[in-house]
Amino acid sequence: MKTTAQIKKNYQLIKLQKLVIVSLLIGFLSALLGISLKKMTEYYEEIFFHQATVNPFFYILFPVFGLSVIYFLRQYLFKKKENKGIKEIFESTNSKTKNLPSYKIPSHTINGLLTVIFGGSTGIEVSTVVATATIGSVAQQKENIFRQYKTELICAGIAAGITALFSSPIAGILFALEVISRKVTRAFVISNLIAVSIAFGLLTLLKEAPLFSVTITTWHLRAIPYFILLGILAGINSVYLTKCVLFFKSQFAKISTHYYKIIIGSIILSISLFIFPQLYGEGYHAIKGIMNANNEIPLTFTLGFTFLSILLLKPIVTSITLVSGGDGGVFAPSLFIGAFLGLLFALLLNTFFDSQIIPVNFMVIGMAAVLSASIHAPFTAIFLVCGLTNNYTLFFPILAACLISKYTAKMIYPNTVYTFVPSI
Structure with missing residues (x-):
């Protein structure tokens, strides 16, 4: 009996050792992929966006070129397989036999990069998530x-990838838990903690700076009603984003010739980028611009109309980017919408009600609230946005706004773009 017990103990120890080793490897490779993709995207997006601002003709050329290259890569290099985004991960974790094929790593990495740098109005986050999930x-x-650790190791890759993109290990683990796994096991804790530790360690070694450099020093209790109202508005905007993606997906599914989708999508995208360059790519350049100038922006009719137009148009051009063959998701669009929504809301209150609130606070809270409602993951949104700004001063206002936005969105429409299942 003692011998049998000892054998079982040794076997469990061997399993644990192997789990630790594979988690280290997954964490390193996923973080390396995430950091590399982020750096390449930032570098080339800045170059191409600058060229387009100098010569607006590129607003017309870039989208059709980028979507065409992605199409030909899928046809001739990636086995004519469409990328389904995070739904691919659900299909894998819900099946004992179905796995993410290894070509998903280069497919999502390359297509995500090409989509964004050539003006596709989305982000690399979902591309990174699927690619790093495939590593696991x-x-x-x-x-x-x-x-037996299939879901846990997939989540370890995802958690490390999110950590690499947003410099927040907590957000990485919470996203893997709230959106993908939805259950905690001992193996989940071990593998994910190891993976995000490796990812965060790599970020520290490389001295990665936060994506948004903002100064947040305080918030006031008298602003609580405004935080609540912003949470409600964020929930409504997130449902609009979700509905746009699902609507255009169903409409473009009726077009049998894929190149017609590219042409139609490119026309809509090019016109939108020409009128509102802020919609180019991830849009982080636009967020940084308004963050740096928010205290100096007077609200005029023209500015208010511009912000409102951007809020209405962003979900449409994001949807068009995705249904035309672009690779991406709703992470970056949600952050973009939240920042512009928060700033417009704050400027309206200050201009017409002399509320004397801090615009940058509402931008940050808006980013988290829209993301929370879009993916139904409030705690992921909280730590992700706090990681993006490297500041936790607004933790409690963000918590309130994220919970309110999520439940507002669920009351209006229960699905996200990840959970919606079309009726046959």
Whole structure:
């Protein structure tokens, strides 16, 4: 009996050791992929966007070129397979036999990069999530001992990827938990903690700075009603974003010739970018611009109309980008919408009600609130946005706004773009 117990103990120890080793490897590779993709996207997006601002003709050329290249890559390099985004991960984790094929790593990485740098109005976050999930999926296929940890290892890759993009290990783990796994096991805790630790360690070694450099020093209790109202508005805007994506997806599905989708999508995208360059790519350049100038912006009719137009148009051009063949998701668009919504809301209150509120605070809270409602993951949104700004001063206002926005969105429409299942 003692011998049997000892054998079982040794076997469990071996399993734990192997789990630790594979989690280290997944964390390193996923973080390396996430950081590399982020750096390449930032570098080339800045170059191409600058060229387009100098010569607006590129607003017409870039979208059709980028979507066309992605189409030909899918046709001739990636086995004519469409990228389904995070739904691919759900299909894998919900099945014992279905795994994410290894070509998803280069497919999502390359297509995500091309989509954004050539003006596609989305972000690389979902591309990174699927690519890093595939790293975890491939790793669990290498040994039979890992098969029972399939979901945990996929989540480890995702958590490390999110950490690499947003400099927040907590957001990485919470996203893997809230959106993908939805349950905590011992293996989940071990593998994900190791993976995000490696990712964050790599970020520290590389001295990665926060994406948004903002100064947030305080917030006032008298602003609580405004935070609540912003949460409600964020929930409504997130439903608009979700509905746009689902509507255009259903409409473009009726077009049988894929190149017609590219042409139609490119025309809409080009016109939109020509009128509102803020919609180019991830839009982080526009967020940084208004963050740096928010205290100096007087609200005029022209500015208010511009902001409102951007809020209405962003979900449409994001949807068009995705249904035309672009690779991406709703992470970056949600942050973009939230920043512009928060600033417009604050300027309206200050201009017409002399509220004397701090615009940058509402931008940051708006980013988190719209993201929370778009993916139904409030705690991910909280730590992700706090990680983006490297500041936790607004933790409690963000918490309130994120919970309110999520439940507002769920009351209006229960699905996200990840959970919606079309009726047959």
